[in-house]
Amino acid sequence: MLLRQLDESRARLTITVDDRPLQAFAGETIAACLLSNGVTFTRLTPGGARRAPYCLMGACFECTMTVDGRTNVQTCLRLAEDGMVVERTRTP
Amino acid sequence: MARAIVIGGGIVGISIALGLADAGLEVTVLDGDDADTRASYGNAGLIWVQSKGVDHLPYARLSRWSAALWPGFAGELLEATGIDVEYTRQGGMSFCLDEAEVAARRAMVAKVAAILGEENDVEFVDGSFVRERMPDAGPAVLGASWCPSDGHVNPLLLMGALRQLAQARGATIITNRKATRIGMDGSHLTVYGDGYAMRADRAVVAAGLATGAIAATAGMTVPIRPIRGQVVVTERIAPRMEIATTTTRQARAGSMIFGNSHEDIATPGTTLPVIASHAQRAIAEFPFLASVRVLRSWGGIRVMPRDGMPVYASSKTCPGAYAVACHSGITLTAVHAKVIGAAMAAGKLPADVSTLTDERFDAVAAT
Amino acid sequence: MSLRHFNLAIVGAGPAGMAAAVEARRHNLSVAVLDDQPAAGGQILRGITTSGRPDYEKWGGPLAEAFESCGAEHIRGAAVWGREDSLLLYSRQGRTESIEADGVILATGSMERPCVVPGNTLPGVVTVGALQSLLKGSGCVPAGDFVLAGNGPLLLLCAVQLADAGAKASAIVQTTPGSRFRSSLWKAPGLLFDPALLVKGLGLMARIRRHGIAVYGEAGNIRIEGADRVSTIRFESKGRKAELLVEMVALHDGVVPNDNLAISFGAQARWNENLACYQLLMDSDTKVAALENVWAAGDMVAIYGGYQASITGRLAALDACLDLGFLSPAYYRSIREPLASKRRRLLVARHFVDAYYAPTLLPATAADDALLCRCEEVSVGAIRDRIAQGVDGTRAIKAATRCGMGPCQGRQCTVSLASMLGHDRPRSSFARPSLRFPARPITVAELAQSHQGISHTGSDS
Numbered sequence: 001m002l003l004r005q006l007d008e009s010r011a012r013l014t015i016t017v018d019d020r021p022l023q024a025f026a027g028e029t030i031a032a033c034l035l036s037n038g039v040t041f042t043r044l045t046p047g048g049a050r051r052a053p054y055c056l057m058g059a060c061f062e063c064t065m066t067v068d069g070r071t072n073v074q075t076c077l078r079l080a081e082d083g084m085v086v087e088r089t090r091t092p
Numbered sequence: 093m094a095r096a097i098v099i100g101g102g103i104v105g106i107s108i109a110l111g112l113a114d115a116g117l118e119v120t121v122l123d124g125d126d127a128d129t130r131a132s133y134g135n136a137g138l139i140w141v142q143s144k145g146v147d148h149l150p151y152a153r154l155s156r157w158s159a160a161l162w163p164g165f166a167g168e169l170l171e172a173t174g175i176d177v178e179y180t181r182q183g184g185m186s187f188c189l190d191e192a193e194v195a196a197r198r199a200m201v202a203k204v205a206a207i208l209g210e211e212n213d214v215e216f217v218d219g220s221f222v223r224e225r226m227p228d229a230g231p232a233v234l235g236a237s238w239c240p241s242d243g244h245v246n247p248l249l250l251m252g253a254l255r256q257l258a259q260a261r262g263a264t265i266i267t268n269r270k271a272t273r274i275g276m277d278g279s280h281l282t283v284y285g286d287g288y289a290m291r292a293d294r295a296v297v298a299a300g301l302a303t304g305a306i307a308a309t310a311g312m313t314v315p316i317r318p319i320r321g322q323v324v325v326t327e328r329i330a331p332r333m334e335i336a337t338t339t340t341r342q343a344r345a346g347s348m349i350f351g352n353s354h355e356d357i358a359t360p361g362t363t364l365p366v367i368a369s370h371a372q373r374a375i376a377e378f379p380f381l382a383s384v385r386v387l388r389s390w391g392g393i394r395v396m397p398r399d400g401m402p403v404y405a406s407s408k409t410c411p412g413a414y415a416v417a418c419h420s421g422i423t424l425t426a427v428h429a430k431v432i433g434a435a436m437a438a439g440k441l442p443a444d445v446s447t448l449t450d451e452r453f454d455a456v457a458a459t
Numbered sequence: 460m461s462l463r464h465f466n467l468a469i470v471g472a473g474p475a476g477m478a479a480a481v482e483a484r485r486h487n488l489s490v491a492v493l494d495d496q497p498a499a500g501g502q503i504l505r506g507i508t509t510s511g512r513p514d515y516e517k518w519g520g521p522l523a524e525a526f527e528s529c530g531a532e533h534i535r536g537a538a539v540w541g542r543e544d545s546l547l548l549y550s551r552q553g554r555t556e557s558i559e560a561d562g563v564i565l566a567t568g569s570m571e572r573p574c575v576v577p578g579n580t581l582p583g584v585v586t587v588g589a590l591q592s593l594l595k596g597s598g599c600v601p602a603g604d605f606v607l608a609g610n611g612p613l614l615l616l617c618a619v620q621l622a623d624a625g626a627k628a629s630a631i632v633q634t635t636p637g638s639r640f641r642s643s644l645w646k647a648p649g650l651l652f653d654p655a656l657l658v659k660g661l662g663l664m665a666r667i668r669r670h671g672i673a674v675y676g677e678a679g680n681i682r683i684e685g686a687d688r689v690s691t692i693r694f695e696s697k698g699r700k701a702e703l704l705v706e707m708v709a710l711h712d713g714v715v716p717n718d719n720l721a722i723s724f725g726a727q728a729r730w731n732e733n734l735a736c737y738q739l740l741m742d743s744d745t746k747v748a749a750l751e752n753v754w755a756a757g758d759m760v761a762i763y764g765g766y767q768a769s770i771t772g773r774l775a776a777l778d779a780c781l782d783l784g785f786l787s788p789a790y791y792r793s794i795r796e797p798l799a800s801k802r803r804r805l806l807v808a809r810h811f812v813d814a815y816y817a818p819t820l821l822p823a824t825a826a827d828d829a830l831l832c833r834c835e836e837v838s839v840g841a842i843r844d845r846i847a848q849g850v851d852g853t854r855a856i857k858a859a860t861r862c863g864m865g866p867c868q869g870r871q872c873t874v875s876l877a878s879m880l881g882h883d884r885p886r887s888s889f890a891r892p893s894l895r896f897p898a899r900p901i902t903v904a905e906l907a908q909s910h911q912g913i914s915h916t917g918s919d920s
Contacts, residue, residue: 002583002707003593004602006624025598027509029497032597040582040688046328046346047836050687052582056589057502058495058538059570059717060833061866061900062580070553072327072385072866072900076592077536079497126852127890133854248858256848267851268884326903327866345861353914361725362895364543369912371903382904387868389895 003036013082030075030086031056031063042075043089065089093118096294096437097283099271099306100124102132103247104421104428105298106254109263111433117294119263122271122285124299129360131300131421134392136323136349137247138336139423140184142214142239146203150447151401155420156211157444158427159241165426166245172260175253177245178344182334184242185222187377188235197237214239226335230379236337244336246343247422254425271299273309274413281412296436297415300395301358307415312405313453314417315398318358320391322366323351324374327385333378340374348384350374354394362389394419398453404432404441405450412439415450465491465532467779468547468560470539470720473501474519474765475757475772476566477526482776483564486785490531491558493549495538495899498596499526501568502588503765505595515595515620518766534558540897541909542724542753548897548909555905562752562779565724566772569758570717572736573871574609574710574820575839577829578683587711591617600626605707606692608632608681610819612812614711615663622670629703630673632694634712634819637677647810656808675701679819682826683708712820715874716759722891723898726750730887734762735818736874737891744799745775754779763809770802821878831879832872834865842879851880853892863892866900 011026017039024033031053034042041050042063053063056076066087067073075086094117098109101123113119141159145152159181166179188194201216208214217238222229225238255265271285280291297306297314307314328346340350351370367389375382395417397403402418414436418424435442441449467483469476472494483490492499500507500523504516507523526533537549537556548557571586578584587607593599600621607614607628618628667674675696684691693702715736718728726747728737739760740748747753756775757768777795780786822831827840837860845856853876856862862876863869873892880889897906 001602003599006594006598006600010598028597028599032593032599035593036599036602045834045836049580049836050582051580051833052688054580054584054589054833055571055586055871056592057570059867059870061870062833064866071383073553077495077497077538125890126854130854133858252850252855252859255850259849265849267849324903324906327900347864360893364541364546364548364896364910365913367896368906368908368910369914371907372912373914374903375907382902382907384903385866385900386897386903386906387864387866387900389897391895 001036001038002040003032005036013080015080015082015084015086017086018088024080028080030065030067030078030080030084033080034075094293095291096120096296097122097290097292098296098298099283100297100299100303101255101265101267102130102298102300102421103251103254103425104416104418105296106258107421107425107428108296108298108416108433108436110254110258110261110429111431112294112296112437113258113261113263115434115437117437119258120290121258121263121265122269122283123265123267124270125268129301129393131392131395132247132251134360134390135247135422136341136352137244137422138184138341139181139243139245140420141241141423142184142186142204142237143200144420144423145401146200146207148401148447149207150444152204152208154402154427154444154448155423156213156241158424159243161426161430162243165429169253169257173253173256175249175256177250177253179243179245180334181241181243183225183238183240184336184338185226185236185238186338187222187229187233189232189373189376190234194235197235201237213241226333228333228378228380230376232376242336244341245422250422250425271306273306274407274410275309276410281410293412294436295410295413297413301393303395303415303417307405310407310413311409312407312413312415313450314403314405314415315453316417317356317396317398319394319396320353320355320357320360321394322353322362322370322389322391323349324367324370324386324389325349326381327387329384337377340378348381350381358393360391360393362391395421402448403450404445404448406441462546462557462559464559465489466560466783466785467562467564467776468493468558469531469564469566470494471501471566471568471757472496472499472526472533473566473568473757473768474504474522475568475768475775476501476564477522478769478772479564479566479756479776480531481522481525481529482773483780484529484531486780488780488783488785491534491560492531493534493537493539493547495536497535499523499533502592505592516765518769522769538899539720540899540901543910550899550901550905553902555901555909557909562754562783564772564775564779565721565747565753565755565759566757566768567717567720567759568768569714569762570870572712572715572818573875574712575822575825575829575831575875576681576683576710576820577826578685578689579710580830580833581683581685581689582687583685583689583707584683585707585709587613587617587709590621590709594620594624600624601707603706604629604704605709606630606632606703606705607709607711608634608678608692608694609711610634611711611713611816612660615667617709618672619663619666619670622672627670628672629705630675631667632675632678632681632692632696634678634681635816636819639815643811643814646814681820710820712818713816714758714762716762718759719868719870719894720898721747721755721759723894723896724750724753726753728891730877730889730891732886734813735821735878737877743778745771745778752782767802770798773798774802822875823879831875832860832862832865834867834871835861837862837872842876846879846882851882852889853877853880857892868894868898868900
């Protein structure tokens with residue numbers, strides 16, 4: 001786990017990341033939830049390198065994933081919602 | 093050693109410079125600023141012959157000659173510079189989405205067949221042929237013109253490779269040094285710019301949109317009509333398309349490049365109505381594109397000679413001075429580097445381009 | 460489809476955008492505020508409207524309250540990607556929508572300067588601002604050992620905020636050169652006129668000591684290492700080599716204007732060698748040059764921080780109100796002048812901060828293997844090779860290397876690349892690379908639906 005949630009009294013919700021259910025807290029972005037749950041990378045570069053959320057403000061596009069079937073969503077800009085399905089976006 | 097100056101460091105200028113250097117001349121290329129309007133950075137990278145010279149056999153033949161020289165030239169670039177310019181020749185199509193487009197396309201194909209006779213390599217094919225060759229093509233595609241001689245290249249890598257090769261063959265490229273005029277200093281051919289004058293035995297104007305004005309100072313007539321084309325570029329996706337169409341191709345890196353527009357506008361840039369219509373057509377032609385992400389768009393300016401055909405001008409007032417302008421600098425790269433540059437070094441343009449000199453404009457002006 | 464029309468659209472709901480909205484509403488303009496975050500606040504006031512978060516800035520709470528009750532329409536999660544005449548286009552949850560606006564105020568703030576350090580793309584490397592965003596927005600802090608490395612006031616501030624929240628950094632690795640304080644004071648004695656700023660800075664240092672966070676000063680040669688994620692940071696500090704085992708490294712080297720949207724609208728920018736970044740060309744302190752009815756405010760014009768941004772936001776709104784015919788010139792002058800003079804007083808100390816915290820992790824001093832373009836994986840060494848071949852200029856380098864052609868659309872490399880140019884001419888003589896539609900990635904389908912379209916197809920190629 002790279003991150004931990006300070007206020008565990010927040011409402012809990014579940015999202016699915018690459019078929020694995022993860023626990024998130026209300027008000028967290030998807031990216032924060034990933035980093036709090038041991039998901040260490042979000043995408044592969046064309047060269048095959050692993051990348052993870054970096055700027056957390058929408059400027060680096062490292063955190064893009066497929067969310068509810070929509071590809072290339074910036075997960076640092078979207079709040080986690082109960083039942084969300086998140087997958088790694090494949091790049092060549 | 094005889095000295096040549098090429099005015100313009102784009103694809104056309106460097107291709108000619110390469111030919112001049114290979115012919116043994118000491119070549120200096122005077123280039124403009126990185127930020128200048130440059131068709132070399134704003135083009136689709138097509139090596140395209142099917143629609144060239146529909147009305148004029150020498151142009152049709154010149155284009156096909158260059159396309160035939162391309163495989164060897166791409167190999168030479170790779171060997172000498174290590175840069176793979178992503179040359180590919182799997183054929184090209186121009187799609188028709190309605191009956192009017194089918195009729196126009198059939199008429200074009202008939203014209204090409206008539207002018208080329210036994211050399212003809214273009215045919216009209218129906219939608220099922222298209223989808224067999226290009227499984228990504230959508231049901232809206234009714235048919236296409238098809239030419240196996242067409243191909244494409246990465247123009248950005250080509251620019252870098254040409255520069256490197258020209259430098260390796262002894263040419264000097266000076267950036268940010270604009271030339272404004274060619275004249276005679278006594279009996280010496282001279283190129284003038286802001287605060288300098290350089291003597292030379294050969295001077296070639298290949299300055300894109302600025303060619304007409306500079307060529308005029310040496311008495312050459314090179315009328316150019318700037319035509320903007322807007323293009324949309326997507327993210328990189330897995331390779332799935334080797335055949336290019338007049339609207340769409342996939343670069344080796346995976347980006348899809350689409351859109352083909354013609355506007356009488358000389359300033360780069362894009363407008364929403366045009367790129368939105370590009371996107372609409374792109375989805376009709378290749379439905380899978382709908383979910384692919386667009387990263388950028390750009391508007392490049394074609395250096396279109398007034399009658400659409402290349403101009404190879406030689407100066408009567410300044411012997412040794414030439415000018416080249418063409419809209420299809422990528423297609424003609426190989427013939428410029430392998431044939432035209434050497435001919436200019438020797439001081440005589442080949443008979444193949446005898447109808448493509450600037451005299452055709454003088455004739456029009458006289459009537 | 461009838462388009463919704465507003466007198467004024469404001470892009471960005473940070474301090475500048477919120478203040479601009481409040482001011483414009485005061486003068487009865489209809490206002491839409493578009494922001495890509497799920498809530499108002501921008502970066503510095505992130506999460507300000509969420510209940511239960513601590514107040515990091517005294518002025519932030521009242522501003523946010525005024526914004527929420529001002530009657531502006533706040534369109535959340537909206538990534539603005541283009542403007543065509545009065546049409547403003549934005550992507551929201553994968554769909555493109557548009558509004559009509561007579562005028563636009565751009566308040567897109569700043570972003571952290573890319574830190575060109577070997578290993579900067581490993582999972583576990585984030586920016587210091589990212590840690591601050593995670594704390595303020597999501598209520599998350601690093602779970603394991605982490606280091607803050609680099610240069611700038613945010614480094615110390617964030618270390619204190621995290622420690623106060625219970626996440627103490629293993630160390631702060633400060634790359635600010637030791638000689639800088641004296642030389643900066645000499646260059647910009649403004650600090651002496653702003654004792655409050657000096658006290659604030661000293662106060663932060665004292666709190667870092669009280670938290671017991673190790674500080675490595677005058678650091679350089681940073682390398683971040685790890686197989687699939689960060690495991691180690693190596694560096695030199697005051698001539699001695701050091702290495703720390705950590706799970707996260709947060710980098711920071713100051714901030715630069717977030718100008719992509721403005722440039723895509725057609726604004727011009729010029730390289731500022733002192734600040735090592737581009738600056739928008741302006742007709743006045745708020746009017747963007749070369750664009751009709753577009754104003755700009757806050758850090759995207761000049762980096763002066765959140766409070767200043769709230770003042771320039773109001774100034775931009777007033778200027779927009781005047782030009783759009785909502786204020787009489789006399790009344791406009793009577794309210795603008797006091798506000799403008801307040802701003803001038805606050806600028807004095809900034810020059811010291813700029814000089815003292817000038818960037819330290821630029822590619823010029825980076826090892827060849829540091830990545831300059833994250834998206835296309837272009838190293839500093841690859842760019843150096845091109846420059847050595849005489850390729851000078853962003854377009855030529857981009858063409859040769861793909862630097863800047865990836866999904867971040869140049870946000871993470873444009874400034875770094877520009878700082879390497881100009882081996883035989885001033886960097887300021889190179890144009891900033893232009894940007895066109897779309898300023899944010901959108902799907903081809905979104906582009907197709909964004910406009911009815913005009914076809915200009917003609918002959919073949």
